[in-house]
Amino acid sequence: MSIASIQVSETPLVLYALRRADDALILGHRLSEWCGHAPMLEEDMALANMGLDLLGQARELYSYAAEVEGKGNDEDKFAYLRDVRQYRNLLLLEQPNGDFAHTMVRQFFYSGFADLYWRAMMKSDDAILAAIAAKSEKESAYHIRHSSEWIVRLGDGTAESHRRAQSAIDDLWAYTGEMFEADDSEWALIEAGVAVDPATLRSHWLKTVTDVVGEATLSLPKNDWMQQGGRSGRHSEHLGHLLSELQSMPRTFPGATW
């Protein structure tokens, strides 16, 4: 028994909210996979905490997308009943947890961006998005602090932690370019003062990242090739597996309330 995916009317604002909601859900889901398996209890707590922040952001953004779309979809339909091609998250965020260094580098790259992004979005002409941004910025400010501290500890810790942190940076670097891209759909919102142009945040982000990576005695790759596709539903192979787990219950028991 299974249930078909929903149809979504992706107007620019609906698509915009779904993209950010998917970012938060997918990264939150990845962080929740650590629960009970982290290197120390304090990190079990911290990773769950960040996962909960992101899950909260996702729920607000999905609910807003549902309201704007007005077609009877809701947070759970968006999360549980869209297939891999309908998901709009950044490729970076669906990458597997890997070791603790990969998880922290992924968090560091993204929250460094998210913190700047949500701070800029607090000035959005869309009052709901501005309010979501204000809350998300407070949370991502903590996430970037937490992950920066770990990048430094791992980079400047032992030979093994240095090697693992460097390899995580090398593996994930190519997924960072996508954070700063905007397509035509998003440009309509940027011009209307609803969204901000992420490209304007890149130099600030790069400075933060370079400083922390330098303090950690690590380095950024020279290779500037950047992967793209998440925003338009061309994902890595990893997302399908994540979704098959995430969506297993509503897909198995169509229409049930939990």
Next chain:
Amino acid sequence: MYTQALNASDAEDRYIEDADRSAQFQARIDADDRIEPNDWMPAAYRKTLTRQISQHAHSEIVGMLPEGNWITRAPSLRRKAALLAKVQDECGHGLYLYAAAETLGTSREELVDLMLSGKAKYSSIFNYPTLTWADIGVIGWLVDGAAIMNQIPLCRCSYGPYARAMIRVCKEESFHQRQGFEIMLTLARGSEEQKAMAQSALDRWWWPVLMMFGPPDKVSQHSDTSTKWKIKRFSNDELRQKFVDATVPQAYYLGLTIPDPGMKQNESGNWEYSAIDWSEFNAVLAGNGPCNRDRLAARRKAHDEGSWVREAAQAYAEKRKSRKAAA
């Protein structure tokens, strides 16, 4: 590592035992005084509490695994957030309890090693698998419900740090219990499939939950001294009966059947349950439950795979310290 500083001045003195001190100690207990970390206490009291508090901490941490099994598959975003927050609470309880145990002079690292090597126990209930979403409801409703029954009296335990930890833990557990009951209620009002899922979970967890209160009073090893020291205030059988009496009407309200056809209410209103199969309890305790190996393997894996991270944090802290000293 935090325990070294404690009692440094009278480190020798605190282990000397004599009749006077023992009598004074018991008099304090009898007067409902709270024993604090720096107070003199008999070695056996220290040992009993270290064992009990650390087992409790291990149970919280191992208990994250069966519920963690459903975080990535929770059926709605609301349930997913609630479950993740709940399992995070359990982790917080574990941390808090290890800290309470450390006040008795054994470090968290040593206590964790005892658990990982299989020498220290954790609650046997976590050696059962969570097969369906309904198991998450039953764990909240019954496993946390039974834990509360056990832990409420511990809020008045004679050892201060443990008693205070229990006050906070009980508050969160009672929230979890209501959450679990609400999951069950939603299933009970759902489709036939969901009702069957709820009943099957109750069928599988009922007897193991009754075993959570420990062996019957007539064979319990620790009760006598623990009662004398006011660590334990009610017997295993008393707490088990209280739990059964509280739970039967809840199951009835949910429209579920307790898997004990012989159960009947006696004249004083208590629900009399059938004989518990203690051979199952003993088998699980001996390491032969359905998930004993999986649980220990998962904890060992997290510990081993995390060792390079802990070493890095330690190495970095030391580097920073020596740089500061050199500056």
